[in-house]
Amino acid sequence: MAARCEAAARVGQVVLPGDVLLLPARPEQSDERLLRLGTGAAAAAATRGRLLCGPGLRRCEAGLLVTKGGILRHRAGGGAFWVDSQQKRYVPVKGDHVIGIVTAKAGDLFKVDVGGSEQASLSYLAFEGATKRNRPNVQVGDLIYGQFLVANKDMEPELVCIDSSGRSSGMGIIGQDGFLFKVSLRLIRKLLAPKCEIIEDLSQLYPFELVLGMNGRIWVKAKTVHQTLIIVNILEASENMTAEQRKQALAKLSGN
């Protein structure tokens, strides 16, 4: 028996696939809009009826249908609902920045493994300043940081290393050395949240460089191999550690 409940009431609680979330009924457009013109963006958005239905939710006749188990989250500005779920397998999504490994070079096209069900294709022209004569120096086994241009269930995903204005803005081939490892997708989102404590604590330790891909892959580079491995271990373990345990571990390290 699927549970039916108001969406606003379940925010912050665990929802299971099959639950139906009812949305507040949309008022009639003509009168309500005129009355509520002055009350601010949130009210206006609600009356206009724009609601963002994020990952883990689908639209159905009554409201929103939950498709993934997790905690329901809500964002007030712009009215977005989504389910904060846990998984290790990545599904390509358009616009996501990911780390890929070049596996094959087929003429003008590179095949990149991004951890999804299919390998993504990357054209040699999708780099900053690349022309037919000036080809980028990409070898098999290189690491690429790019974003998805096309990513749906019907087509092969495509990666590009430039943004819409033609600049690379940090994307492209990731340099030499460093260490690549895989974590769950939820940890990546936690690390990418603004003001993440884990990242702040680590940044006090040593100078290092970090690249986080939304497909669960992290690349770390520090001055020595020892420091790199320490950072890797902390990042992997931080998924299951509480804040205190992490601080203890870091204190031990900085003490050494």
Place this chain on the structure above:
Amino acid sequence: FMQRGLDSQTKKQLEEEERKIISDEHWYLDLPDLKEKESFIIEERSFMACEDLLYGRMSFKGFNPEIEKLMIQMNSRGKEEEIEADDKMEADVSDEEMARRYETLVGTIGKKFLRKRDQRVLQDEDEDRNSNATPSKIVKKQFLKPKD
């Protein structure tokens, strides 16, 4: 003459009939309910639109200065969109200073593009102003025909 007109008339009639047939069937989908709700809920599969995530490349303690610059740039770009106030750029030079400089500037740069004759004229004018002496006659050089 008349035949062309007739043809176009029959064509028009045929078109109208086609339009009548097509308009009822083609442009209405079988699910009017979903169509209504299309503008209401937008489905989104990406987490970037829901949460406010930072840029994926990071560098700490000066390990990679280019990436540190990029971090500041990308993260502030996201925040600038929220701040919608119009901030005037602080001018390095105040308006008054600008006006003063401009006055003198126009004269000096303008002199650069004068021809030689006009330069001499300008020089004489300056001397006149400074000395307040009798105006000297300005002899304009004319073309002298070469004597055979």
